[in-house]
Amino acid sequence: MNALDLLLTRSSQPKLQAPAPAGDVLENIKQAALRAPDHASLKPWEFVVCTGEGLQRLGQILQDSAIAEGKEQESIDRALQLPHRAPMVIVAITRYTEHPKVPQFEQTQSTACAVQAMQMAAVAQGFQGIWRTGSYAQSAYVKSAFGLAEQDEIVGFLYLGTSCLKAMPKPKIDSAKYFTTWS
Template identity: 65%
Template structure:
């Protein structure tokens, strides 16, 4: 797939099925993440790949979070199932490293760029994904269950798998609505 076509036609895929990326395809996806912009070469990221029983473990963390946050029984039952919307979920974490020239926001942006790179690498190889966040990305219970520190930031859960259908084309946006030129 041509890189420009990939970028101009990027679309998340909410319905994903097996198989998940594996072997060299998965390695390419992981390597793409590691090429994210990284000021001062801090590598301020950690990626946790959940599949199989790992999805069950992630669902158990969501369930615990839902229970401890007083959610309804329906929301608790749903929480366990959320990771199983795809055969693989990559938890993307910004691991803040104190640095005089690289602020926290830039390190979070770097980890976020890693997520975008992973999704694009997946699409380029015939897979797709959906970048999700939500309350579980901000939850201390989930962070603790993943052995993260207070300074760590979950920037998203990248659901990866085989697209269940071709997404509808997205309408083209008018760049003039979002870009201003200073000449």
């Protein structure tokens, strides 16, 4: 698959199974993240790769968050299993660095670009993924469990693995609805 086909056929795959990326494939995914646009080379990212027991640890953080935030029992029970929807979850974090020319939102956007790059690198190597956010990405409890400062952010959880489903073709989108040309 060439780069253009990769970008034009991108879609999220929510049903993932083992195997997860490993070895050189995983290293390529990591290196793709580190090539994201990064004004002033601040490298505002931190990525926590969860597999095996790490998925259980992440699930425990999510469950403890659900308890601390007074969620219903169904949500508390479900939280422990959320990371197990894939054999790998990469937690994408922006660790904000104060800089006179690079505001916080730009550093967060840099991390978001890194997540997109990781997903595309995974797909290019035969794996699939889905980028999830939700209330746990915004949870003060979860942020604290990862040792984040108040201004830091969890940009999302990138679930990676092997797709259980065949990707369905998506219809072409009319670009004229979203692009205006000034000539």
